[in-house]
Amino acid sequence: MKILKSIPYDELEIGRTATFSKTLTEEDLVLFARTSGDVNPVHLDEEFAKGTPFKTRIAHGMWSAGLISAALATVLPGPGTIYLGQNLSFRRPVLLGDALTVKLTVSGKQDEKKWVTIDTEVFNQDDKLVVKGDATVMAPAKSGEVTAPDLPKVTVG
Amino acid sequence: MKILKSIPYDELEIGRTATFSKTLTEEDLVLFARTSGDVNPVHLDEEFAKGTPFKTRIAHGMWSAGLISAALATVLPGPGTIYLGQNLSFRRPVLLGDALTVKLTVSGKQDEKKWVTIDTEVFNQDDKLVVKGDATVMAPAKSGEVTAPDLPKVTVG
Numbered sequence: 001m002k003i004l005k006s007i008p009y010d011e012l013e014i015g016r017t018a019t020f021s022k023t024l025t026e027e028d029l030v031l032f033a034r035t036s037g038d039v040n041p042v043h044l045d046e047e048f049a050k051g052t053p054f055k056t057r058i059a060h061g062m063w064s065a066g067l068i069s070a071a072l073a074t075v076l077p078g079p080g081t082i083y084l085g086q087n088l089s090f091r092r093p094v095l096l097g098d099a100l101t102v103k104l105t106v107s108g109k110q111d112e113k114k115w116v117t118i119d120t121e122v123f124n125q126d127d128k129l130v131v132k133g134d135a136t137v138m139a140p141a142k143s144g145e146v147t148a149p150d151l152p153k154v155t156v157g
Numbered sequence: 158m159k160i161l162k163s164i165p166y167d168e169l170e171i172g173r174t175a176t177f178s179k180t181l182t183e184e185d186l187v188l189f190a191r192t193s194g195d196v197n198p199v200h201l202d203e204e205f206a207k208g209t210p211f212k213t214r215i216a217h218g219m220w221s222a223g224l225i226s227a228a229l230a231t232v233l234p235g236p237g238t239i240y241l242g243q244n245l246s247f248r249r250p251v252l253l254g255d256a257l258t259v260k261l262t263v264s265g266k267q268d269e270k271k272w273v274t275i276d277t278e279v280f281n282q283d284d285k286l287v288v289k290g291d292a293t294v295m296a297p298a299k300s301g302e303v304t305a306p307d308l309p310k311v312t313v314g
Contacts, residue, residue, distance in 0.1 A: 028192045030308055031189075032189075034311050035223065038231065039305045039306055040161075066192065070196075085246045086247075087245070090240050155313075
């Protein structure tokens with residue numbers, strides 16, 4: 001059982017950082033295509049992908065953005081966070097087996113609305129920046145802990 | 158078999174529009190959580206969600222952004238598009254059963270780099286704006302058609 005902690009607005013000092021990591025699998029590609037409807041063959045068809053500038057299948061850019069969402073919702077600030085906005089710049093392709101790490105850094109606070117801006121960078125296993133951007137969130141109202149929900153079993157193929 | 162058409166840079170006149178629609182299912186929520194690692198209980202645990210401002214489970218904001226990715230990759234400009242950036246403002250919650258429509262509108266072109274900017278709006282079945290933003294893409298080099306890949310069978314539960 002994984003425990004997720006919420007960090008409230010008052011504890012989110014500027015410069016605070018957190019990370020979240022995940023490795024891209026074949027299953028991730030297929031499930032992202034299924035849930036989003038994005039069946040672009042560059043993500044799914046190796047023969048097609050050979051004819052692209054990338055020469056092999058790559059992740060959906062928005063899959064890497066999903067990891068940013070996961071980092072915000074499960075680590076910093078954690079459950080109760082309301083996602084208001086995100087800017088994304090896709091810098092490098094992400095290949096099967098790449099181990100990505102999202103790095104979050106609190107960059108600004110707006111006391112009136114309790115909004116927090118967070119720099120969001122995603123690096124691969126070679127420390128190369130693959131996605132850069134920033135998020136705007138409303139932080140959780142109070143600190144707390146919640147058990148991460150169990151997901152139903154998912155079978156592919 | 159679904160055919161996906163690529164629209165090259167020269168045919169992307171300013172003001173051209175396209176749409177892409179998808180309805181949020183329980184399976185979509187679970188698969189997005191699985192592929193991204195975003196197990197925020199507001200998306201997965203109805204009891205937890207009752208205690209939030211939304212009173213019920215909502216979609217991951219980045220799931221709706223995935224629909225924008227699908228619209229760009231499969232409709233306008235279609236396969237061969239390289240996704241460079243995306244700005245997102247999450248305006249309203251998306252609930253189970255909501256039927257979303259992504260509306261794309263070509264808003265700018267940069268001849269030197271062949272980059273195209275596209276306004277990206279996502280509406281629900283009541284024509285309420287749920288996500289607003291804009292995308293920057295490199296358009297496909299030439300027109301063409303490709304068969305949408307078949308996805309492997311996915312079973313949940």
